[in-house]
Amino acid sequence: MGLGLFRGINTIEEARDRVYTLVHKLKTSCLFLDCDIKSVKMHDVVLDVAISIASRDQNGFMVSYGVGLKEWPKDIQKKCTAISLPHSNIHELPQWLEYPELKFLFVHSNDPTLKIPDTFFQRDERT
Known part of the structure; x- marks a missing residue:
């Protein structure tokens, strides 16, 4: 399920x-x-520990939280299976999602002008 x-x-x-x-x-x-x-x-401390555990390489999770994230994180592992970016101020998503194992994506931007490229959900043919 x-x-x-x-x-x-x-x-x-x-x-x-x-x-x-x-x-x-x-x-x-x-x-x-x-x-x-x-x-x-x-609690913030419990949240930090949970994110640390979930973000270990073998699990493939990326979570970033807090107002202030203004661009797509550059440090997301390519083998990531889940990405969660709540309460960000991201104004533009990358050209492609370069995460072949990705099963879950959550992006909440406080920026009402968030740009989503037409190619965002397409496979990057360059790789």
Whole structure:
């Protein structure tokens, strides 16, 4: 299901129940903080550790957070499977996505003039 995060889960309902269970465990372990009914927060230190673990080479994740990121990061590994760039100020995406293993992409730009090249989702024929 989805990105293959939960083995043996075949329905949305099963996935939702599993996520609720995990969130509850993380809250009771003080790794997630209550925010409101539909969201939780993570302490900055815990978030940094989680990003560090998820970004290790063998996992292939790239996460950058915080307002201020103004251009596409140059240090993303080519074997990356997931890229998350929330709350950025990126105003232009690269010509091509050069990540053949990419399964998940999240880009949220605060810049309303974000430019997405026509070739962004096409394979770069130069490689």
